[in-house]
Amino acid sequence: MAQNALLPTDKLRAAASAEEPLTFRQPPHNIDAEQALLGAILVNNESLDRVSQFLRPEHFFDPLHAQIYETAGKLIQVGKQANPITLRTYFENAEPIDAHLTVPQYLGRLAANATTIINAHDYGRTIYDLSIRRQLIGLGEDVVNTAFDSPVDHPPEIQIQEAESRLYGLAESGKYGQGFVTFGTALTAAIDMADSAFKRAGHLSGISTGLTDLDKKMGGLQKSDLIILAGRPSMGKTALVTNIAYNVARNYRTTPRPDGTDEVIDGAVVGFFSLEMSSEQLATRILAEQAEIGSEKIRRGMIDEREFGKLVQVSQEMSRIPLFIDQTGGLTIAQLAARARKLKRQKGLGLLIVDYLQLLAGSSKSQSAGRVQEITEITTGLKALAKELEVPIIALSQLSRQVEQREDKRPQLSDLRESGSIEQDADVVMFVFREEYYVERLKPSEGDPKFLEWQQKMVQVAGRAEVIIGKQRHGPVGTVDLAFEAQYTRFGNLAKDYVLPERISD
Numbered sequence: 001m002a003q004n005a006l007l008p009t010d011k012l013r014a015a016a017s018a019e020e021p022l023t024f025r026q027p028p029h030n031i032d033a034e035q036a037l038l039g040a041i042l043v044n045n046e047s048l049d050r051v052s053q054f055l056r057p058e059h060f061f062d063p064l065h066a067q068i069y070e071t072a073g074k075l076i077q078v079g080k081q082a083n084p085i086t087l088r089t090y091f092e093n094a095e096p097i098d099a100h101l102t103v104p105q106y107l108g109r110l111a112a113n114a115t116t117i118i119n120a121h122d123y124g125r126t127i128y129d130l131s132i133r134r135q136l137i138g139l140g141e142d143v144v145n146t147a148f149d150s151p152v153d154h155p156p157e158i159q160i161q162e163a164e165s166r167l168y169g170l171a172e173s174g175k176y177g178q179g180f181v182t183f184g185t186a187l188t189a190a191i192d193m194a195d196s197a198f199k200r201a202g203h204l205s206g207i208s209t210g211l212t213d214l215d216k217k218m219g220g221l222q223k224s225d226l227i228i229l230a231g232r233p234s235m236g237k238t239a240l241v242t243n244i245a246y247n248v249a250r251n252y253r254t255t256p257r258p259d260g261t262d263e264v265i266d267g268a269v270v271g272f273f274s275l276e277m278s279s280e281q282l283a284t285r286i287l288a289e290q291a292e293i294g295s296e297k298i299r300r301g302m303i304d305e306r307e308f309g310k311l312v313q314v315s316q317e318m319s320r321i322p323l324f325i326d327q328t329g330g331l332t333i334a335q336l337a338a339r340a341r342k343l344k345r346q347k348g349l350g351l352l353i354v355d356y357l358q359l360l361a362g363s364s365k366s367q368s369a370g371r372v373q374e375i376t377e378i379t380t381g382l383k384a385l386a387k388e389l390e391v392p393i394i395a396l397s398q399l400s401r402q403v404e405q406r407e408d409k410r411p412q413l414s415d416l417r418e419s420g421s422i423e424q425d426a427d428v429v430m431f432v433f434r435e436e437y438y439v440e441r442l443k444p445s446e447g448d449p450k451f452l453e454w455q456q457k458m459v460q461v462a463g464r465a466e467v468i469i470g471k472q473r474h475g476p477v478g479t480v481d482l483a484f485e486a487q488y489t490r491f492g493n494l495a496k497d498y499v500l501p502e503r504i505s506d
Helices: 010-017 031-043 047-052 061-075 084-091 103-112 118-147 156-171 183-200 212-220 236-252 280-289 295-299 305-319 333-347 364-369 371-389 421-425 434-441 451-461
Strands: 226-230 253-256 262-266 269-274 321-328 351-356 393-398 428-433 464-472 478-485 488-495
Touching: 031 047, 031 103, 031 118, 047 118, 061 084, 061 103, 118 156, 118 371, 156 183, 156 333, 212 464, 212 478, 226 236, 226 371, 226 421, 236 269, 236 280, 236 321, 236 351, 236 393, 236 488, 269 280, 269 333, 269 488, 280 295, 280 305, 280 321, 321 333, 333 351, 333 371, 351 371, 371 393, 371 421, 434 451, 434 464
Parallel strands: 226 393, 226 428, 269 321, 269 351, 351 393
Antiparallel strands: 253 262, 428 464, 464 478, 478 488
16 A cells, blocks of 8 residues: 555545535524623613513523523512612623623623613524523433433333423423412402303303203313312223213303413313223213113113114214323323323313323332322322312222221221322312112012011112212212213213202201
8 A cells, every 4th residue: 555545534624624614503593682782671670571471591501691680580589670780890800801801891781781671572582592592402312312221121112102202391381380370360360250250151150061060069170170080890981071071062162262262161171191992982971871772782782773863863972072082001101291292282282181090000119119108299299280270070989898897988088098198189079979889789679578577678779879079179079969870871960859958947
C-alpha cells in the first residue's frame, strides 16, 4: 500500500473537512418574546397577572430570564414593587452577561426597551408554547433512548404506558392544577351549576342515572366523584351499573357553542371497563333488557322470528349510543388511567365504569407490599383520575363473607372487602341488596306449616331491590327502593302503587 494512501478514518476526516461546516438545530425558543414580557412586567407589575396562571419560571429558555421572572413574581406576591431598582439587590453579585454589561444594567435595558403591556399575554403564551415544544423534544428523546437501552424487566407495554402518561400530562398541563381560584370564581361556578340543574329535566346537578328515586337521593352522578357500588354475588350490581351506563349513554345530547365546540346538555359518553365479562356478554345483557327477551333465550338461540326481528331493530338503535367497552382483563390502575385519558381526549368521556375493583392490579411495588396496600393504591388512583378527568367514576366492589353470617343480610360499610381505603377514598358508597334472593332459598316444602308464611313473604319482596347509600359526602344517606326484573336483568323505578303511605303519627 502506498504511504500516502488514506485509511478509512482518514478518508472520513478528509471528506468532512471538504464539506460545509455542520449546523446544529437549536431547541425552539424566542429570546425577544422573553425580553419583551420581562420588560413589560418591570414597567407595570400588573402584567404578571396576565400570565401567572399558566407561565412558570421553568418555561423560559434563558436561565437568567427564568430567575428574573421568579424573583419579580415573589416580590409582587408580597406586595412590593418589582423594578430594576428593587431587583438590583438580588443580582448585584450575578455573573456579568459580558465584559460590558452587568445583570443590573441588563434589567435597566429590559425596562427601557419595554413598549406596551397590552401584548403581555401573547408574549407569555409564545414562551409557554415554545417550552411545551422543547418538552416534547425531550420526551421523544427519552422514548428513543429507553427503547434502545430497555432492560429486561421494562417491556414495551410499560414504555408505551409511561410515554402516554407523560404526553397526556403535557397536553393537560395548561388545564389542570392551576392553583387557587378566588371565592368569587368558585361562587360563579356554583351558580352556573345551580342554573344548569334548574333548567335540566329532573332538576339534577349531575348526570341522570335514569332511575328517578336514586337521582333524587344523589342529585345525579356528580363530576369528580368516586362512587363505589358494592354487593354480594347475585345481588345484581353488574346489572344495575349496566342499566345506568345504557341510560346515561342513550340520553347523550349536545348543543353547539359559539366557538364551534359542543356543549353536553344531557347524558354522557360512557367508558366501561369490563374486567370480568366479555364485551359480547355485556352487550347481550343490555340487548335482553331493551328488547325484553330473556338473555338465556338469546344465548341459546331459543327465539322465534318475531323476537329476532325485535332484536335486530333494538340493536340498530343501540349501536348509535356512545358506550365504549374495554374487555381487557388484568389491567393495572396505570393502564386503566392511560386508556381513560385517551378516550377522554378522543371522544369526550363523561362517565367511567369499572367492573370490578378487585380485578384491577396495582404497581409491582404495592403488590409486593400486600393486597391491602395494593387496593389502597387502586382506590387512591381512581379518585385522582376522577378529579383529573372531571368525570364520575363508578367502581364495583365485592363484599366480605361476614354478611352471610348475620340474620339481617343488608350490607354495611364495615363489609367492604380488603381495605378501609375504599370507604375513605369514595365520595359515595352504595350497596345493592335483594331480599328476594335470600327468601327464595329458604323455601319450605308445600306441606310445611311455614309454607304459607314463606309465600306471603315472597309476595312482599318479589321483584324489589334496595340501593342502600351508606356514605355520601354531598347528600343524605338512606335506602332507595327499585324494581328488578330478573328475566331481563333490569332495574327500574318502582311503581308508585307499591309504595306504602307514610305512617301518620298520633
